[in-house]
Amino acid sequence: MTPARGDHAARRLEVSEAVWRVLSSRGFGGLTLRAVAAEMGASTGLLTHYFPNKRALVAYALDELDRRSLDRPRRNAPADGAPLPPAGLPRLRAALLDILPLDDAATAGNRIWVGSWDASLADPDLAAAHAVRYARAREMLAEHVAAAQRLGELPDRLAPAELAAGAQAFVLGLVVQALLAPSAYPPERQTALLDAYLAGLAATPAGPGIS
């Protein structure tokens, strides 16, 4: 069903697409009402109907990023009826691979996530919303860690939340490196680095005196 031209839903979609294209090419630093309007071939005045100010535009962009991230097909939630990876370490690995910029869609999304940190750190409300997003992601990772510990695939000396925080740190940093130097971090290398990291987790001695 194609909504009629001028329809509110269709216009919102046009706005979303324009915001997305501006972010992809210019990042949050280039996200202005004027740039979005130019991308749509519309007037800045029309845009103020949707976004009274820059802050509203940035908040909208972050929500749009959430929506697109949720809609992206995932190894950990295959849309096409493909089997889920086995619970435990394989599912943790799949969840971490899902975060890395291993294909164009994940690269585009990550470029915008990384770009959003500057705006978020300048605004306590946006920073808090980001902190909640990342905490939720850690909880999901911690469930996979706990399953891997129950299966004896990971040592259980460290709490699942600590292992999950470490794993999240590792992939977030790898995302940044891969975006800034894509030729130095092709998908195979990102995957090999992640696998070496997971091998380290699995091998960490269970005894005390970890540091």
Next chain:
Amino acid sequence: MTPARGDHAARRLEVSEAVWRVLSSRGFGGLTLRAVAAEMGASTGLLTHYFPNKRALVAYALDELDRRSLDRPRRNAPADGAPLPPAGLPRLRAALLDILPLDDAATAGNRIWVGSWDASLADPDLAAAHAVRYARAREMLAEHVAAAQRLGELPDRLAPAELAAGAQAFVLGLVVQALLAPSAYPPERQTALLDAYLAGLAATPAGPGIS
């Protein structure tokens, strides 16, 4: 020696301080000629003498960040005659701790580094300059890894460059988490997470089949 008011060096210093204050509070998204001029109580016209456009202002901010990062006292290069940590794993650990936002100065610098990624990803020249910076940092880390391998503190199955890339990813991601959620990542937790990561590196089996 205090330079005379109106002196070029003094004026440059004033500009640097104003750029820094704007970045600290508003990030790269808020870095405009107008904001820097307002911070200095000067006219925008005066600023165009230093920065013909926004891009020149961003490039200057990144150079300033380099200078301040180099000038920051480091565990790995103590300025006060304190002994260097022993070569190998302790020196690798000190170099990684030096990156983390464990005190106010490191937090301020990291906030601006993280904020710079958005602008850098929108500009191929800036991205390439960042890639060079991070590659240099990895080379330094790889030297510490190689020393730790020679001392038998780290297994030598993985090349130093790969272990260094993994360690850099880990701390960069931890920086991001700690900045977005400082109360969830106090210095002790950052340090404990890093130590758990290093324990995993040290314990990674030397045999084949690492994944």
